[in-house]
Amino acid sequence: MIDYKDPRAVSEVYKKTTLEPWKVEKMTSKKARRANASDHVEYYKITANGNNVACYLTKEDAAFIAFSREALPYWQAETERLRAENAQLIKAHQEIKYLTNNRREEVRRLMNSPAAYNSEQADYIVSKGIADWEQVFKDALTGLEG
Numbered sequence: 444m445i446d447y448k449d450p451r452a453v454s455e456v457y458k459k460t461t462l463e464p465w466k467v468e469k470m471t472s473k474k475a476r477r478a479n480a481s482d483h484v485e486y487y488k489i490t491a492n493g494n495n496v497a498c499y500l501t502k503e504d505a506a507f508i509a510f511s512r513e514a515l516p517y518w519q520a521e522t523e524r525l526r527a528e529n530a531q532l533i534k535a536h537q538e539i540k541y542l543t544n545n546r547r548e549e550v551r552r553l554m555n556s557p558a559a560y561n562s563e564q565a566d567y568i569v570s571k572g573i574a575d576w577e578q579v580f581k582d583a584l585t586g587l588e589g
Contacts, residue, residue, distance in 0.1 A: 454519060460512065461491040465512050468487065470499070
């Protein structure tokens with residue numbers, strides 16, 4: 444059985460299908476008309492390039508199958524885009540976490556130094572940290588927009 448959660452497996456199955464757009468049509472053959480009359484249901488089929496892909500479906504099922512097949516490539520591409528964006532955000536978060544911890548350690552070191560607390564040094568460290576964070580955010584946003 445194919446793992447529907449594996450994007451590569453889904454893509455491989457999709458590539459093996461009829462690539463022309465799928466259309467929903469009402470079944471009009473004698474056999475279908477007899478089935479329609481006896482079941483009190485209208486049957487539909489999915490066609491691609493004039494060939495039947497699936498028959499004896501309810502209108503809703505046929506519409507859903509055709510729609511899903513056409514929508515699948517879009518949602519696969521969107522999933523890949525979101526995964527890449529998520530990876531960039533994780534990287535930016537890790538950089539921010541590193542910078543925060545690094546600046547915190549510098550402030551602790553200054554506060555515990557024998558030279559006593561120097562507000563100019565602390566102000567410099569804080570402003571440097573803010574500048575570093577701003578650059579990380581800019582880089583992350585540039586990556587997301589590009």
